[in-house]
Amino acid sequence: MDLLNALLVIILVLNLFALGTSRILSVIRIVAAQGVLLGALPLLLYESIGLPEALAAAVGILIKGLLIPTIMTRALRDVVIKKEVQPIIGLLPSIILGALGTGFALIFANRLDMAPFQGGTLIVPAAFATIFVGFIILTTRVKALSQAVGYLVLENGIFIFGLLLVDAMPLVVEMGVLLDLFVGIFVIAIMVKHINRAFSSTDTSQLVALKE
Amino acid sequence: MAFLMIFVPIAIAGLAAIFPSNRLRPLFLPVAALAHLCMTVLVLARPDLKATSAWLVLDPAASLVLLVVSVLFLFCSIYAIGYLRYRQERSNRVFVACLCGFLGIMSLVAWSHHLGLMWVAIEGTTLVTAPLIYFNNNKRSIEATWKYLLVGSVGIALALLGTFFLAYSSLQQGLGATLQFEDLLSNAGLLSKPWLRASFILLLVGYGTKMGLAPMHTWKPDAYGEAPGVIGAVFAGGVTSCAFLAFLRVWQICNAAGEAFFTSRILLVMGLFSMAVAGLFMIGQRDFKRMLAYSSVEHMGILVLGLGIGGPALFGTMLHVVTNGMTKGVLFLSAGNIHRAFSSKNTDQVRGALRRLPVSGALFLLGFLAITGSPPFGPFVSEFAILNGAFTAGRYVAAGLFLFFLLLVFIGMGKTVLKVVQGRPPAEVGIEAVAPNATAAGGSGAVAASSAPAAKPYRDGFLTVAPILALALIVLALGIWIPAPLGDLVRNAAAFVENRP
Numbered sequence: 001m002d003l004l005n006a007l008l009v010i011i012l013v014l015n016l017f018a019l020g021t022s023r024i025l026s027v028i029r030i031v032a033a034q035g036v037l038l039g040a041l042p043l044l045l046y047e048s049i050g051l052p053e054a055l056a057a058a059v060g061i062l063i064k065g066l067l068i069p070t071i072m073t074r075a076l077r078d079v080v081i082k083k084e085v086q087p088i089i090g091l092l093p094s095i096i097l098g099a100l101g102t103g104f105a106l107i108f109a110n111r112l113d114m115a116p117f118q119g120g121t122l123i124v125p126a127a128f129a130t131i132f133v134g135f136i137i138l139t140t141r142v143k144a145l146s147q148a149v150g151y152l153v154l155e156n157g158i159f160i161f162g163l164l165l166v167d168a169m170p171l172v173v174e175m176g177v178l179l180d181l182f183v184g185i186f187v188i189a190i191m192v193k194h195i196n197r198a199f200s201s202t203d204t205s206q207l208v209a210l211k212e
Numbered sequence: 213m214a215f216l217m218i219f220v221p222i223a224i225a226g227l228a229a230i231f232p233s234n235r236l237r238p239l240f241l242p243v244a245a246l247a248h249l250c251m252t253v254l255v256l257a258r259p260d261l262k263a264t265s266a267w268l269v270l271d272p273a274a275s276l277v278l279l280v281v282s283v284l285f286l287f288c289s290i291y292a293i294g295y296l297r298y299r300q301e302r303s304n305r306v307f308v309a310c311l312c313g314f315l316g317i318m319s320l321v322a323w324s325h326h327l328g329l330m331w332v333a334i335e336g337t338t339l340v341t342a343p344l345i346y347f348n349n350n351k352r353s354i355e356a357t358w359k360y361l362l363v364g365s366v367g368i369a370l371a372l373l374g375t376f377f378l379a380y381s382s383l384q385q386g387l388g389a390t391l392q393f394e395d396l397l398s399n400a401g402l403l404s405k406p407w408l409r410a411s412f413i414l415l416l417v418g419y420g421t422k423m424g425l426a427p428m429h430t431w432k433p434d435a436y437g438e439a440p441g442v443i444g445a446v447f448a449g450g451v452t453s454c455a456f457l458a459f460l461r462v463w464q465i466c467n468a469a470g471e472a473f474f475t476s477r478i479l480l481v482m483g484l485f486s487m488a489v490a491g492l493f494m495i496g497q498r499d500f501k502r503m504l505a506y507s508s509v510e511h512m513g514i515l516v517l518g519l520g521i522g523g524p525a526l527f528g529t530m531l532h533v534v535t536n537g538m539t540k541g542v543l544f545l546s547a548g549n550i551h552r553a554f555s556s557k558n559t560d561q562v563r564g565a566l567r568r569l570p571v572s573g574a575l576f577l578l579g580f581l582a583i584t585g586s587p588p589f590g591p592f593v594s595e596f597a598i599l600n601g602a603f604t605a606g607r608y609v610a611a612g613l614f615l616f617f618l619l620l621v622f623i624g625m626g627k628t629v630l631k632v633v634q635g636r637p638p639a640e641v642g643i644e645a646v647a648p649n650a651t652a653a654g655g656s657g658a659v660a661a662s663s664a665p666a667a668k669p670y671r672d673g674f675l676t677v678a679p680i681l682a683l684a685l686i687v688l689a690l691g692i693w694i695p696a697p698l699g700d701l702v703r704n705a706a707a708f709v710e711n712r713p
């Protein structure tokens with residue numbers, strides 16, 4: 001339990017780092033590190049670890065820690081941008097907002113009805129805080145790739161909540177979720193390239209032609 | 213059987229992806245559609261085929277959705293051959309493969325009785341349909357695809373969280389975490405109430421985004437407006453019906469848990485709000501494809517409203533899934549033809565469709581009359597049944613607002629539709645004058661203009677008219693007489709979602 005909580009705290013700290021960094025490559029790496037940690041976490045929770053569980057964890061780490069970051073860094077290289085220039089909320093205010101959200105998640109999670117054996121862990125507050133940070137990144141960044149990173153963080157948060165259910169989620173479904181995530185990022189990366197080619201920029205603030 | 217229905221279309225998609233000829237590739241579409249429809253009819257006729265495994269079961273509600281989407285897809289696939297002939301200069305590899313793939317994944321949505329698996333399938337439909345919106349390959353379609361991908365993915369991510377909450381509501385009560393639909397339904401009364409309610413809200417937001425309920429509908433006008441008409445039809449009749457089916461599951465579980473009061477209040481508000489938003493945005497709408505998107509928002513609102521009314525309105529609601537799907541096919545396919553003939557989808561340029569395209573124009577007008585609930589078409593019957601249900605259930609305020617919003621939509625939509633079909637068509641500017649400065653026209657939504665300057669002006673052909681005509685006949689037939697097997701199917705579906713044995 002202590003190890004689990006320690007790792008979850010690291011994930012929470014990584015959230016704040018992701019909020020405070022303007023270099024997109026660094027953010028991608030931070031989220032990749034988060035992905036590796038998240039891939040390994042289920043191993044602490046299984047009652048017994050057999051080949052399927054180990055395989056699932058390996059696939060998770062491979063997709064979240066290696067494949068997705070690779071796709072995203074390649075897309076980043078193709079569109080030749082380095083920084084998130086003008087986030088709608090500045091970097092410092094967004095860190096403060098993220099920290100406040102994390103604190104609030106900790107208080108809020110204490111008031112929830114939890115199953116008795118899970119009361120002591122940080123799983124639920126960490127999940128809510130990470131989802132919140134994902135939403136901050138999604139809504140305040142304007143580069144298409146930053147928004148994709150925000151989506152990844154959001155998905156990581158949901159995955160943390162899924163840790164409560166490790167024994168219930170069948171392997172097939174878990175793999176299906178990972179596959180969807182992978183294909184989703186793949187399609188998003190292709191779209192980023194198209195946006196760059198058509199608009200000579202990946203600022204989604206330029207995508208305003210369609211409105212009433 | 214489930215595996216066949218899922219993997220045959222996907223295998224055909226794979227074949228289409230490696231098939232070399234651009235001219236012949238669209239023929240894969242009707243092959244997949246016919247195979248799928250045959251399997252659907254077979255499985256509907258043979259109840260012993262309806263349970264493949266514990267996870268893959270075809271219940272009555274899913275049978276209905278499967279049939280609707282399969283029929284609609286067949287007509288769309290024939291239309292698509294005609295459509296892709298006009299887009300010969302562009303590779304249709306991704307288009308055909310994704311469309312066939314959608315059919316397979318849609319089957320998985322219908323069959324799955326494991327809510328986790330169903331989520332995977334719904335997200336799969338998002339991913340496989342995104343490249344379809346992008347087919348026209350211009351700035352506006354990129355923007356639409358990006359919004360669809362991002363809004364859709366985030367919405368669906370929330371649905372995953374809701375699915376987890378649902379499993380946790382069972383775990384928290386010491387029942388063991390499960391996402392098996394039957395388990396959750398039979399233990400519904402024991403589930404933890406706060407977690408169940410939270411999961412209901414999240415799944416409503418998540419799958420509601422996919423259905424396009426207001427206020428999560430923002431991607432819809434953009435996507436439907438920029439996607440080819442045939443894709444609009446597949447979206448408005450197929451993708452939304454699948455999302456509705458997914459939402460039905462959690463609604464059923466909540467009702468079985470005795471939360472009907474909680475859910476019906478939310479759904480009534482949500483449904484009426486969607487209708488109101490759709491009605492308001494339709495007034496003064498100059499882009500007739502965006503107008504159709506708002507019509508889809510409205511009809512998703514009607515479906516949710518029907519659920520909110522509950523009991524007596526459920527027959528009408530399930531029937532509305534059928535009539536809405538078929539009518540949306542008529543509207544989007546004929547709108548696609550008009551768009552092509554005028555190289556514009558703005559009512560400032562598009563006038564006199566009845567003169568230039570007598571058949572498509574007439575079908576568009578007919579589709580409008582049908583979808584707004586005029587007799588003697590199918591949607592009239594289903595909307596009337598919902599209204600009747602509302603009065604039977606004593607929901608007079610909801611019924612009154614329902615009628616008011618229907619009227620609002622009729623006026624708003626009617627104004628735009630009449631502008632499109634009436635009057636004298638502008639001289640053939642659509643082709644000669646616009647084609648040379650295609651880039652300028654691209655800004656005003658002229659998609660066909662970007663094709664080769666030598667393109668012949670579009671005229672109605674057999675392949676692009678016959679499917680619409682067939683769909684229109686079905687819509688008309690449904691309004692006059694519902695065949696007994698279909699009636700049974702709808703009745704069974706309504707009884708099933710009401711948790712009656």
